[in-house]
Amino acid sequence: MKSKKTAFFCQQCGHQSPKWLGKCPSCDEWNSFIEEEIAGTDARTPPAITFRESPLPIDSIEADEKDRLIIGISEMDRVLGGGIVRGSAVLIGGDPGIGKSTLLLQILDKLAGKGSRVLYISGEESSKQIKLRGGRIGALSKNLFVLVEVSLENILGQIMEIKPEVVVVDSIQTVFSETLSSAPGSVSQVREASEKLIIFSKKSGIPVFLIGHVTKEGSIAGPKVLEHMVDTVLYFEGDSGHAFRIIRSVKNRYGPTNEIGVFEMSGQGLTEVSNPSALFLSERPENSAGSIVVPSMEGTRPILVEIQSLVNETTFGIPRRTTIGVDHNRVSLLAAVLDKVCGFHLGNHDIFINVAGGVKLNEPAIDLGIISAMISSFLNRTIVSGTVVCGEVGLTGEVRGVGQVESRVKEASRMGFTRCIMPKSIALDNLAKIKIDVVGIRNIRELTDHLF
Numbered sequence: 001m002k003s004k005k006t007a008f009f010c011q012q013c014g015h016q017s018p019k020w021l022g023k024c025p026s027c028d029e030w031n032s033f034i035e036e037e038i039a040g041t042d043a044r045t046p047p048a049i050t051f052r053e054s055p056l057p058i059d060s061i062e063a064d065e066k067d068r069l070i071i072g073i074s075e076m077d078r079v080l081g082g083g084i085v086r087g088s089a090v091l092i093g094g095d096p097g098i099g100k101s102t103l104l105l106q107i108l109d110k111l112a113g114k115g116s117r118v119l120y121i122s123g124e125e126s127s128k129q130i131k132l133r134g135g136r137i138g139a140l141s142k143n144l145f146v147l148v149e150v151s152l153e154n155i156l157g158q159i160m161e162i163k164p165e166v167v168v169v170d171s172i173q174t175v176f177s178e179t180l181s182s183a184p185g186s187v188s189q190v191r192e193a194s195e196k197l198i199i200f201s202k203k204s205g206i207p208v209f210l211i212g213h214v215t216k217e218g219s220i221a222g223p224k225v226l227e228h229m230v231d232t233v234l235y236f237e238g239d240s241g242h243a244f245r246i247i248r249s250v251k252n253r254y255g256p257t258n259e260i261g262v263f264e265m266s267g268q269g270l271t272e273v274s275n276p277s278a279l280f281l282s283e284r285p286e287n288s289a290g291s292i293v294v295p296s297m298e299g300t301r302p303i304l305v306e307i308q309s310l311v312n313e314t315t316f317g318i319p320r321r322t323t324i325g326v327d328h329n330r331v332s333l334l335a336a337v338l339d340k341v342c343g344f345h346l347g348n349h350d351i352f353i354n355v356a357g358g359v360k361l362n363e364p365a366i367d368l369g370i371i372s373a374m375i376s377s378f379l380n381r382t383i384v385s386g387t388v389v390c391g392e393v394g395l396t397g398e399v400r401g402v403g404q405v406e407s408r409v410k411e412a413s414r415m416g417f418t419r420c421i422m423p424k425s426i427a428l429d430n431l432a433k434i435k436i437d438v439v440g441i442r443n444i445r446e447l448t449d450h451l452f
Contacts, residue, residue, distance in 0.1 A: 008033040009187040012215060013224050026224075036182040069166065069207065072110040075262060075272040076103075078301070079234065079247055081255015084166065087205040088254065089198045091172075091227065092247075093212045093220040094236030099245055100211050102137060103236070103263070103270050104168045105130070107209075109139035111166055117143050119164040123150040123174030123184075137269030150184060152177040152193045156200060164206065169197065171211040172226075185213075194226050227251065238265075239358040244273060246359065249299065259299025277304040277415050280357040286385075290377030293388045293417065294369035295408035296361050302404070302411035304388065306356040307366065309373030314350045325355025326370065327362065334370050334393060341397035341444055344378055365402035367393035368421070371444055372451055381452050386418035397443045399423045409434050421450055 008017045010033055015026035020033050068083030077083050080090070094100050101122075108118040122130060127146050134140055145162060149155050152175050159167055169175060175193040176184040183189070194210065201208040210230065212220040220227060227233050231253045238245035243266070249259045262273040273279050281304055285291060290309040295302050307326075314320065323331050331353050335346050353370060355361055368391035376383050390408055392400040401423045402408075409420055413436040424440030431438050439450050 004181070005038040006035050007038050009036050011187060014187045014191070014226075034186065036186050036188040037180055038188070069111065069116070071107055072114070073107065073272055074274070076107060076247070078299075079249045079255075079259050079261040080232065081249075081252055081259070084207045085231070085254045086207060087202050088207050088232065089201050089230040090207070090209045090232040090234065091212055091220065091230040092209060092234045092236060093214045095214060095238075098236050098238050099263075099265060099270055100236050101125075101170050102133065103247070104170065104209055104211065105134060105139050106137055106269050108144050108166060108168060109134070109137070109141055112139075112141035112143035115143065116165040117145065117162065118166045118168075119145045119147060119159065119162055120168045120170070121147045121149060121155055121158075122170045123148070124171060136267070150174050150176060152196055156196065159200070159204075159206065166207050166209070167201075168209040169211065171213055172197075173213050190226060194229060198229055237358075237360065242358050244279060244357070245270060256299045260301065260303075276301075277411060280305050280359065281415070284356070287382050289380050289382050290373050292369050292372045292376065292383055293412075294361075294366050295388055295390050295412050295420075296359075296363060296366060297404050297408065302407045303359075304411060304415055304417075305359050305361065307369045307373045308354045308356055309370070309377040310350075310352040311346065311374055311377040312350050312352075314348055319346075319348060320350040320352070322351070323353045325358065325360050326353055326366065330367070331370060333395075334367060335374065337393060337395060337397055338371055338374060338444070342375075342448075344375065346374070346378065349378070363402075364392040364400075365390045365408075367391065368399060368444075368447070372421075372447065375448060375451065379452075383451050384419065386416070387421065387451070388412045388417050388419070389421040391421075391423045391441075393444060397445065399425075399441055399443055399447075401425045406431060406434075409436055409438070412436060421447070 008020050010024040012029045012032050013027040015024050023030050024032055068085055070083045071077050092100055108120055112118050127148050130146050147158055172190060172194055173185040176189045177192045180188050180192055197208050214220055233251040235248050235250055237248060243264050245263045245265055247261045249257055262276040263270040264273055284306050291306060293304050293306050295304055321332050335351055338344050339346050368389045371393060372389050390402055392402055394400055405426050409431055412420055413434050419437045421439045424442050441447055
């Protein structure tokens with residue numbers, strides 16, 4: 001008998017090594033390498049995914065961008081770029097209990113209600129548990145089929161027999177292939193199961209949703225190549241202390257990236273939020289120092305969010321820099337710019353920055369908002385009511401232009417704001433028709449003249 005080939009795989013990122021290593025050179029994780037079997041060339045391939053095709057000229061291939069499956073949940077259709085592309089593979093990750101299974105079950109129920117045969121495959125729950133959850137959220141369509149199975153070969157066989165229009169696998173870490181002897185959830189099994197399901201999806205035209213576990217850092221567990229193999233990667237974000245959830249697209253071959261959909265968790269499942277700006281600003285305090293509203297672009301959608309700051313003289317030797325929802329290093333950089341350019345000595349002050357509602361912002365257009373909130377809290381002065389700010393701040397204190405300004409200003413005007421402070425370098429001709437006062441500034445020295 002031929003000896004089985006093995007290699008050592010990092011269980012965090014999937015890095016492969018011919019020998020055991022104490023520290024992964026890819027993700028710097030310690031003691032994460034485990035020996036696993038490598039699928040050989042003689043490994044049995046399930047007949048369900050054996051396809052043969054001939055090369056075709058690209059101009060003879062029929063493809064229509066409008067040929068998508070419309071879910072009927074507008075927030076999810078927006079994130080996917082207008083609906084589900086046939087033959088696409090979508091990977092969804094998120095913290096335990098955040099609502100991944102609930103959302104996918106609701107999506108399948110919407111499609112089943114339109115007459116489509118859909119299949120929900122679970123390796124973590126029994127059929128009775130899925131039925132109970134389906135009863136709570138109203139997902140009881142006769143076209144929604146449930147399969148409890150973890151064998152990859154059996155799953156492919158059932159898909160070929162049922163021929164559904166959409167398949168959900170919950171979760172990919174529970175699926176294992178009989179061609180490998182390693183345990184389910186290992187790097188080899190996750191890669192093998194994902195590869196077979198994705199190839200099957202491409203050849204058959206059946207969209208596949210894969211639910212993935214996440215590590216303690218928040219990234220999807222298993223090999224990093226998994227995110228490269230799929231067409232779309234979605235992350236389900238949210239805080240247990242808040243009722244709403246955000247699903248964010250970080251990769252999408254068929255639509256815009258960084259697009260978000262906002263949902264609210266209730267006893268009947270997840271309900272979509274059509275006006276996120278109103279939700280995030282609903283509990284904003286009036287006449288409070290350290291609070292400012294910024295228009296942030298999430299994909300193609302402008303959303304107004306509140307940035308809060310608390311600047312207080314430290315009682316310890318080393319001042320603290322604590323941030324929630326924004327990059328910690330960016331806040332430290334902006335505090336140094338504020339100290340150097342404007343003379344606000346924050347070196348002996350604690351700085352706390354929070355994006356209200358648990359939203360995560362990572363675009364440079366919020367720089368001016370962070371600085372405005374810090375100035376307001378440091379001086380203990382309230383910013384003029386009805387003011388929003390947006391702009392990128394450089395190391396010399398200059399305020400740089402940002403993209404999609406017209407969409408940001410329109411959203412601010414729609415929500416009742418009357419004044420917008422932005423970079424002066426932006427052409428303001430297109431903003432004249434919007435009912436809002438636009439104030440242009442060149443550097444942060446001019447900011448305090450317009451904030452209060």
